[in-house]
Every structure is written in structure tokens, then in C-alpha cells.
Amino acid sequence: MILKIKKSFCIWAAVSVACMAAIFWFSAQSAEKSGELSGSFTRRIFADLFGMDSAGPVMNILEVLIRKAAHVWIYAVLSFCTAYSIRQITENKRRIFLISVCWCSLYAVTDELHQHFVPGRAAMWQDWLIDTAGALIGVCMAFFVMWLTKGRKKKFKFFTPRKY
Numbered sequence: 001m002i003l004k005i006k007k008s009f010c011i012w013a014a015v016s017v018a019c020m021a022a023i024f025w026f027s028a029q030s031a032e033k034s035g036e037l038s039g040s041f042t043r044r045i046f047a048d049l050f051g052m053d054s055a056g057p058v059m060n061i062l063e064v065l066i067r068k069a070a071h072v073w074i075y076a077v078l079s080f081c082t083a084y085s086i087r088q089i090t091e092n093k094r095r096i097f098l099i100s101v102c103w104c105s106l107y108a109v110t111d112e113l114h115q116h117f118v119p120g121r122a123a124m125w126q127d128w129l130i131d132t133a134g135a136l137i138g139v140c141m142a143f144f145v146m147w148l149t150k151g152r153k154k155k156f157k158f159f160t161p162r163k164y
Helices: 007-027 029-048 056-088 091-117 125-155
Strands: none
Touching: 007 056, 007 091, 029 056, 056 091, 056 125, 091 125
């Protein structure tokens, strides 16, 4: 039996793999390089745009918040893309939800284990929880977009065959 794979599955799966590669790349950076990246991003936004003290304690708190927001964001994107790729295989919402969240959460575990071996980095269960929360947000966003587009497909059919 030959399994026919939809083109849309391949596209969404490829974007998911690209997200996973980005996560791996960011996790492979040393603590110094990772801190420099998030620190420069935080300073650029808050110090340059809003004129805040770039060395103050508030800036340190903002940097941590930016780092954690990045965890949520990238795992939300990964989960969104994973949900859409799974949707090409099944329409069962429970399966889409469980597979997407479990897959992303499992990848978050492997990401934290990977960080354990990177100089200056550590595996933190708190980051795993934040990543899993991002995955939950992403799959909920995917379901919302699926719901929005489902209604549009029914409304805007260009050709409806008539029965005589």
C-alpha cells in the first residue's frame, strides 16, 4: 500500500522542523553568548527607545522576562505548526491537541537536556514548564485559526455545483 502524503503536510512539517532547528541553535549557544544576545535585544528596546538605565536592576528583570517570553513564543510557533501538520493527517481535534502538545513538551525536555551539556547553561524544569505553556498557547491559537478559516471556506465557495 502506498501512502499518499499531502503537500500541505510536508510544508507544515518542514516549518516545524525549522522551528526545532532554531530552538536547537539557540540552546547550543554558551551562556555568555545567549546572555549577550538577549541583553542587547533588551537594551535596544528599553534603553534606546524608552531611555531607561541600561545597567539597572529593572533592566535585569526585563531581560529575564524577554528570555522567558522567547521560550513561550518559539514553542507557541512550533506547536502551531505541529498542529497544522497533524491536521493534514487527522481531523480529530483531541488527537491534534494531544499529539501537538505532547510532541512539543517532549522536545522541550530534550532541549533542556541538551542545555545541560552546553557551557554555562543548565537544564531547568521551570523552562520546560514555560515551553509547555507556550505549546498550549500555540495549539489553542491553531484551533482558533482553524475555526476562523472553517467558517470562511463555507461562506466563500466560488463554485457550487447545482443539482437538477
